[in-house]
Amino acid sequence: MEAVKCLSGGASLEANAESVLRAITPSLDPTRHKGQAGKIAVVGGCREYTGAPYFAAISALKIGADLSHVFCTEGAATVIKSYSPELIVHPILEESYNISGVNDEGKRDISKKILSEFDKWMERFDCLVVGPGLGRDPFLLECVSKIMTRARQSNVPIVVDGDGLFLVTNSIELVSGYRLAVLTPNVIEYKRLVQKVLGCDVNDQNTHGELLSLSKQIGGVTILRKGKSDLISDGEKVQSVSIYGSPRRCGGQGDILSGSVAVFLSWARQCNLAAERESTISRTNPTVLGCIAGSALLRKAAALAFEHKKRSTLTTDIIEHLGQSLEAISPVS
Ligand SMILES: NC(=O)C1=CN([C@@H]2O[C@H](COP(=O)(O)OP(=O)(O)OC[C@H]3O[C@@H](n4cnc5c(N)ncnc54)[C@H](O)[C@@H]3O)[C@@H](O)[C@H]2O)[C@@H](O)CC1
Ligand SMILES: Nc1ncnc2c1ncn2[C@@H]1O[C@H](COP(=O)(O)OP(=O)(O)OP(=O)(O)O)[C@@H](O)[C@H]1O
């Protein structure tokens, strides 16, 4: 199976996606305590969307993270909690419609309170996922900008997806030059990023060069461009994951991916510090390893779910196959 291909520039990544998954997945060592396998936080969930943050957060747990938090609006929180008792849900975000009678000073106070609530937790997180089901309310996005700035100051990695990409595309300085940021655009989100950052339309004749330029232009952030093949670059080279997934394009698969990338990049960062098990892999940027592993696992799980459910395959079916897919590649010893 051709899992990872090196496509352009720099040294080639010889290992395939399954080797990456095996190398970065930690063993289930009885001496490890709760939290060591990852503490992830998803910032997302508003009046319209409750599925997306749930998919991202539960996927992180199903892969093997120990704790998964969601920071969302109050209305979304009750719904997300009812999907799963496993998630730790913080109803701290506010949308404009909910504070329509509040003056500017009152809004500043609310914003400060949101930030201080978030601050209580932030240092504990190995990675944030910003954007699944976040919505586009201006007040909410302003608060999330501050949350991202705070996370960046504390060197917490940030995976930006969905409406988080809407925010970042319009305020690129939030991630520019931050090597611990990962952007996971779909076709439309990528198009908006290219237009804004490179000032031109997407050029399908120069896919790899364009992705390299985009990443370099944003100061070496890692970009996972989703599509028929997932293309990944941190500005050094471009790699692809093209494992066969599923022909179903139901909504929510990108949310599984963002939660998965968060876990794998946290593991990759830990194992880089610990052991040099496979030299090519250990020389690769952990954010890139996280993207390769997340993409490969999602695609494998989607393929398995499709085998069973065919046309009725949904995101929840794919989530149910994450564990089995990881076990097939990196079995618990
Ligand atoms: N159950 C849920 O709560 C879900 C919520 N979601 C959230 O919904 C929000 C908006 O995300 P969207 O992805 O819909 O973003 P947009 O609102 O920007 O919509 C993108 C549009 O592009 C279209 N599109 C997608 N792929 C295309 C392609 N290859 N060529 C042409 N058109 C294409 C889609 O049909 C969609 O109408 C985000 O916050 C996201 O996280 C989604 O993740 C899906 C699931
Ligand atoms: N045409 C395709 N063929 C095979 N796999 C695809 C195709 N398009 C997307 N995928 C895979 O599906 C996953 C999700 O990508 P997609 O483009 O659906 O994200 P998204 O639009 O952000 O999803 P979401 O509905 O969660 O917001 C990615 O891993 C991607 O590789």
Ligand SMILES: [Mg+2]
């Ligand atoms: Mg999406």
